[in-house]
């Protein structure tokens with residue numbers, strides 16, 4: 058096999074931060090090359106250097122692609138060479154159709170006039186190649202995240218991709234969709250397309266990767282060849298610099314009385330008012346308990362949580378919420394917070410952070426009173442608080458004065474968590490709390506969750522990673538198509554049992 | 568990730584200090600850039616006009632001429648930080664001036680009472696507009712564009728197309744009076760000077776205290792040289808300016824009002840929870856709402872506040888011209904908005920400072936004044952002002968990209 062790409066001695070600095078320090082990366086033609094490392098290790102940055110997001114001259118070192126030193130000035134330059142990157146955050150235009158998105162900036166047109174027949178024909182072809190059976194005229198916001206990811210790949214294919222870069226493509230996909238995507242990558246390998254895959258899901262990596270490069274603190278610390286078989290433990294050791302004995306902290310739950318009880322909660326879609334997105338859900342959670350919510354994407358878990366939390370989602374919300382046995386007023390976010398509720402979102406960019414603001418200003422945002430003396434913010438207390446959470450959650454940054462927009466994905470997630478931990482709720486709802494977070498940091502977050510539960514708080518964890526739910530919860534509620542379809546003690550639960558609960562319930566309403 | 572700023576200092580102390588300073592400048596180039604721009608522009612016109620710019624009479628005039636723009640820029644800054652815009656302020660200014668004239672001149676209402684009613688009317692106008700923007704999510708551009716037309720029309724109607732004036736002498740004092748001199752300085756307003764020095768000293772003291780606090784908690788990152796030079800400059804400038812003005816007739820009343828407004832609103836914007844929340848809703852409204860911030864109510868109050876400040880500016884303007892005319896306030900909103908953007912606020916909200924907006928207004932004011940002295944026609948003045956606005960924002964955007 059020939060070497061298709063060699064990055065030599067890449068160094069990239071931001072003001073105050075050396076994100077990459079003489080990194081070498083070499084990728085063989087036709088392989089799946091995995092890039093792993095802790096949050097903030099520099100994975101995304103390295104790929105942005107490769108794809109011309111950071112233009113030639115803004116970094117030092119050489120990119121040798123196809124045997125030639127390349128000097129990409131922008132993404133268009135690298136795309137012309139067949140290097141296509143799919144970023145951590147998807148970049149589709151939600152109001153345009155699948156076909157329009159695929160050919161955006163690259164329209165099938167003659168003298169500026171779009172040939173729709175050709176567009177749709179080619180789109181159908183590409184969709185078939187990625188195994189998507191949607192009509193090309195379908196609007197992108199009408200299909201799920203998993204399918205959107207496939208549309209991104211179809212878009213890459215339309216540009217004659219030779220080197221496909223995927224930055225955490227499966228972080229917001231459920232297991233079935235992830236599986237499908239990985240299959241597709243393996244099929245591409247058979248066709249000679251090279252891929253670079255960034256992921257924190259090590260089981261996926263060990264399944265599909267041919268070679269793994271591990272980044273730590275901006276340096277490439279090792280290169281593992283997978284042909285001889287490699288264990289997740291080996292990868293972890295290189296990533297964090299020590300071996301991790303357990304994935305989940307040991308727990309000894311002390312479960313008290315019911316603190317939150319929800320009865321017959323029903324929520325309608327904000328636009329399609331006749332659609333019930335949450336349908337008569339009843340559940341309770343006790344002090345000191347960690348309650349998990351399992352389900353597929355679109356099961357209505359986020360919608361349930363957001364509608365409970367100050368009616369932040371949906372319309373025509375009905376049902377009852379009792380806190381400590383008394384009806385609770387959760388009608389606005391403020392009231393919900395005062396009642397002791399908190400909700401840490403899964404969508405950090407849209408709902409979680411004020412991106413242009415610093416860590417220092419984001420952390421106390423939900424609990425400004427605590428750092429203020431009758432309306433006047435005490436900036437020293439504020440800095441102290443931000444500093445405390447930076448240490449506690451090991452947020453990797455140049456200082457608490459760094460703007461959150463410049464943090465790595467996983468570290469942004471930690472800032473959102475910090476914000477809600479500081480609000481000191483009695484009932485904490487965590488929506489995909491470890492999305493995009495590395496193994497080491499996951500363990501720390503699990504420990505935080507455990508300690509909160511030990512302190513008598515109730516924690517609700519919504520997660521699409523079943524092993525995680527099985528590892529850290531006491532009880533699991535299973536949701537499907539907006540309804541609660543099962544509930545089991547974690548001790549008696551298994552992935553199979555959860556899956557079969559979901560499958561059995563699918564469609565039995567119709 | 569390695570921190571380049573935490574180089575062991577003893578190895579190459581000089582270089583690391585230099586590096587730190589450079590890094591600091593790069594990060595704060597927007598804040599310093601605007602201050603330097605003001606100084607540079609003032610220096611340029613001081614020389615070009617042969618020293619007229621900073622003559623006591625002219626300096627006093629400069630402040631009087633721009634007071635209403637500055638007062639409105641303070642309110643506009645908050646509106647823009649919250650992620651909105653208010654196009655109606657010029658018309659509201661004109662309308663309130665007209666209302667004051669009709670009440671005081673035609674109906675003989677006591678000017679104090681009339682003034683307070685006018686401020687109330689301004690606040691209500693702001694609330695009416697803010698209501699639709701905050702609670703019904705009608706874009707502020709549209710609502711205030713409508714407001715601009717409505718109040719321009721109402722001004723015409725109220726004045727029946729005529730100018731109304733003059734005001735009683737006491738009312739005119741708002742805009743043309745100077746603070747009295749109980750110290751009885753000889754040939755100069757000694758009290759004004761003492762007041763100016765006192766304010767400069769207090770500012771300096773506060774800066775030193777904050778710095779010491781920061782040093783103790785280890786968050787001070789402004790290099791000491793910068794801190795010293797900046798504060799020395801501000802101190803000298805304030806003392807010098809109050810000397811100049813004291814030498815003429817003393818500090819104008821409006822100047823005191825302006826200074827108070829700047830101090831109070833700066834404090835609100837940067838130090839209070841309310842200020843924090845306004846920045847947060849401008850930065851990311853959804854995230855702010857999910858953090859328990861009542862964004863609708865804050866938006867509503869931001870507009871109410873803007874209306875009230877526009878009314879205050881209206882009173883000052885009317886008192887200064889000593890009449891209310893149907894043309895008062897025409898296109899003022901553009902100057903105000905330009906000042907805020909020159910001062911470093913961001914079109915998309917969440918970014919900007921009161922002091923920046925005030926400096927932006929002064930930049931516009933000095934240019935107007937300097938170019939008029941130089942006899943540059945209104946045609947070219949417009950062209951130059953337009954280009955300066957564009958250049959300032961381009962500079963902002965570029966420096967942000969590099970940062």
Ligand SMILES: Nc1ncnc2c1ncn2[C@@H]1O[C@H](COP(=O)(O)OP(=O)(O)OP(=O)(O)O)[C@@H](O)[C@H]1O
Pocket residue numbers: 071072074075076094095096097098099100101102103453454455463464465466467468493568970
């Ligand atoms: N524009 C920027 N300005 C300043 N620092 C930056 C910028 N972009 C990235 N960084 C810093 O560079 C480091 C590497 O970030 P990068 O996004 O590459 O991490 P990552 O390995 O992709 O992490 P994750 O797994 O969390 O996505 C981080 O410490 C981050 O704070």
Ligand SMILES: [Mg+2]
Pocket residue numbers: 100101102145224465466467
């Ligand atoms: Mg990343």
